[in-house]
Amino acid sequence: MLLTFAIDALSITPLLFMMNVYDRVISTRSGVTLVSLLLLIVGLYVFWSSLEWIRSRLMVRLSLRIDWDLAADVFDASFRRYVGRKNVNVHQLLGDLLTMRQFMTGSAVIALMDAPFAIVFIIIGALFHPFLAIFIAVASVVMLVATYMTQKISAPVLKAANDANAEASRVAAYSLRHAESTLALGMMGAVRTRWYQRHREFLELQVNASEAAGLTGGFSGFLSKALPSLQMGLGAWLAIEGLITGGMVMAASMLISKAVSPIQKLIGSWKDIVTARQAYQRLNELLQEDVKFAARMQLPAPLGRLDVAGATAIPPGFSKPVVADISFSAAPGQAIAIVGPSASGKTSLTRMLVGVWKPAQGSVRLDGVELSEWNHEEVGPHIGYVPQEIDFFEGTVAENIARLGEVDPEKVIAAAKLIGMHDIILALPEGYDTRLGETGHALSGGQRQRLAIARAFYGMPKYIVLDEPNANLDDAGEAVLVQALQTMKDNGACIIITTHRPRLVSVVDSLLVLRGGRQVGFGPAQGMLNAVRNLQPGTTPSAAIPSSTAAPAANVVPIAPAAPVAVTAGEA
Numbered sequence: 001m002l003l004t005f006a007i008d009a010l011s012i013t014p015l016l017f018m019m020n021v022y023d024r025v026i027s028t029r030s031g032v033t034l035v036s037l038l039l040l041i042v043g044l045y046v047f048w049s050s051l052e053w054i055r056s057r058l059m060v061r062l063s064l065r066i067d068w069d070l071a072a073d074v075f076d077a078s079f080r081r082y083v084g085r086k087n088v089n090v091h092q093l094l095g096d097l098l099t100m101r102q103f104m105t106g107s108a109v110i111a112l113m114d115a116p117f118a119i120v121f122i123i124i125g126a127l128f129h130p131f132l133a134i135f136i137a138v139a140s141v142v143m144l145v146a147t148y149m150t151q152k153i154s155a156p157v158l159k160a161a162n163d164a165n166a167e168a169s170r171v172a173a174y175s176l177r178h179a180e181s182t183l184a185l186g187m188m189g190a191v192r193t194r195w196y197q198r199h200r201e202f203l204e205l206q207v208n209a210s211e212a213a214g215l216t217g218g219f220s221g222f223l224s225k226a227l228p229s230l231q232m233g234l235g236a237w238l239a240i241e242g243l244i245t246g247g248m249v250m251a252a253s254m255l256i257s258k259a260v261s262p263i264q265k266l267i268g269s270w271k272d273i274v275t276a277r278q279a280y281q282r283l284n285e286l287l288q289e290d291v292k293f294a295a296r297m298q299l300p301a302p303l304g305r306l307d308v309a310g311a312t313a314i315p316p317g318f319s320k321p322v323v324a325d326i327s328f329s330a331a332p333g334q335a336i337a338i339v340g341p342s343a344s345g346k347t348s349l350t351r352m353l354v355g356v357w358k359p360a361q362g363s364v365r366l367d368g369v370e371l372s373e374w375n376h377e378e379v380g381p382h383i384g385y386v387p388q389e390i391d392f393f394e395g396t397v398a399e400n401i402a403r404l405g406e407v408d409p410e411k412v413i414a415a416a417k418l419i420g421m422h423d424i425i426l427a428l429p430e431g432y433d434t435r436l437g438e439t440g441h442a443l444s445g446g447q448r449q450r451l452a453i454a455r456a457f458y459g460m461p462k463y464i465v466l467d468e469p470n471a472n473l474d475d476a477g478e479a480v481l482v483q484a485l486q487t488m489k490d491n492g493a494c495i496i497i498t499t500h501r502p503r504l505v506s507v508v509d510s511l512l513v514l515r516g517g518r519q520v521g522f523g524p525a526q527g528m529l530n531a532v533r534n535l536q537p538g539t540t541p542s543a544a545i546p547s548s549t550a551a552p553a554a555n556v557v558p559i560a561p562a563a564p565v566a567v568t569a570g571e572a
């Protein structure tokens with residue numbers, strides 16, 4: 001602030017120079033005075049420019065500091081929001097941070113800092129003559145009103161335009177992820193039309209916003225041209241009346257330009273100001289609503305005791321549960337398969353079991369701790385998880401297996417070997433250093449699945465949740481998986497698997513049967529299979545069919561036709 005005051009104070013240098021040239025040099029015809037004045041003014045200009053340079057450097061540093069302080073929080077909060085309400089535009093939120101930083105180093109902020117200095121020019125005007133001060137004050141107020149009107153009229157339209165632009169980018173990015181099927185199915189035209197509808201909406205809104213601002217912008221342009229001349233006219237009249245000197249007349253026309261120029265700059269930067277304000281509001285809202293994990297004492301690594309009690313899942317942004325009232329337990333070294341027909345809620349249940357979805361009712365506890373409240377950064381490394389949709393990050397095979405953390409080659413190779421991936425990886429162009437991701441090496445479906453399992457096994461976690469881990473595996477791959485699961489069990493891991501296929505059932509101890517989002521049976525694997533088959537053979541999930549000797553089933557309830565889950569959001 002002090003720096004800005006000094007810079008603004010120095011900005012009256014040319015004005016003083018002009019007054020002195022008119023009133024002292026020209027009237028006295030003194031060359032010595034002129035040279036002295038010139039030397040003084042050049043010195044002041046050097047000082048003035050240096051201060052401006054220091055201020056701009058400070059602003060850049062400050063903006064970097066703000067970015068540095070906020071970036072991690074915004075990034076984390078964007079992830080949590082994305083998981084919570086999938087359709088929000090998180091790309092825009094990350095872009096908002098950049099917008100804020102650019103604004104901090106742009107001319108609008110300088111203009112905002114300079115604007116209050118108009119009062120000094122009004123005071124100087126008053127020292128010349130009160131009429132001049134009144135004129136500058138009125139002109140400044142008129143310009144301020146024009147700035148306010150610009151904001152008022154264009155801000156909502158510009159916000160709508162920015163939102164439409166973000167939506168168009170989101171649609172384009174989402175469509176690109178499905179580029180192959182789009183091309184193969186001849187859907188390019190339809191996809192383009194969908195994107196273009198949003199893009200056109202953005203263009204129209206942007207034109208509206210520019211037109212709205214153009215009106216007040218034009219008015220301010222008129223004022224900026226007219227005001228110096230009007231001020232000079234007023235000054236000339238005061239000079240004719242003998243109330244001020246000739247130098248003061250020239251200085252007065254400069255005063256008005258100086259007073260209103262920051263305000264004019266604000267009008268010129270209306271778009272940046274509105275965009276930055278909206279970016280700030282979005283970031284503020286994001287950080288305010290973000291629920292961080294409370295800082296708590298670090299807990300010991302989980303041993304793999306899972307207790308699920310009455311757990312109900314409602315997808316984020318929805319009001320009806322898709323899985324309700326699930327209760328079961330699993331001890332370290334035990335494996336449980338979740339089976340059931342399509343859309344019975346298996347994947348939804350696994351999302352609760354890894355703490356991504358918080359139970360709307362009931363609890364999911366790992367070693368007695370509610371999983372959704374356990375900091376993911378802390379517990380995540382002890383969890384092995386293979387989601388239904390597998391994706392890898394930009395990085396090497398080794399980095400992906402090591403979950404982008406520090407690569408421990410021994411652990412990476414152990415995890416890869418466990419799922420029979422070691423030789424496959426060695427055969428890749430650069431072995432473990434082969435790059436994956438959008439621009440990297442493309443793996444086959446089976447290879448991707450094995451790699452995702454290796455990532456889950458990295459560090460030999462004690463709690464493993466695998467959502468259809470054999471969906472893309474051939475017979476050999478499935479056999480390796482069964483063997484790997486047995487090894488993990490022997491190592492004391494608690495394993496939860498969802499599957500449609502029978503083979504994995506041989507390695508599990510218990511079966512949890514889902515239907516229509518309800519738990520319709522839980523008990524020892526073989527007994528459950530037979531009980532399920534006997535109750536309603538035609539509708540059992542395929543995983544529940546391998547024939548074997550019947551064993552007593554525990555906790556089996558008859559499978560009724562899929563009924564809607566009765567719990568509502570209000571109860572949740």
Ligand SMILES: Nc1ncnc2c1ncn2[C@@H]1O[C@H](COP(=O)(O)OP(=O)(O)OP(=O)(O)O)[C@@H](O)[C@H]1O
Pocket residue numbers: 315316318322340341342343344345346347348349
């Ligand atoms: N994010 C979500 N938002 C809204 N509904 C969801 C969401 N995820 C799942 N559902 C709904 O929950 C139900 C169960 O889906 P889920 O994917 O859990 O079933 P599933 O048993 O894993 O099916 P499949 O065997 O076909 O993979 C479905 O009706 C699905 O539409």
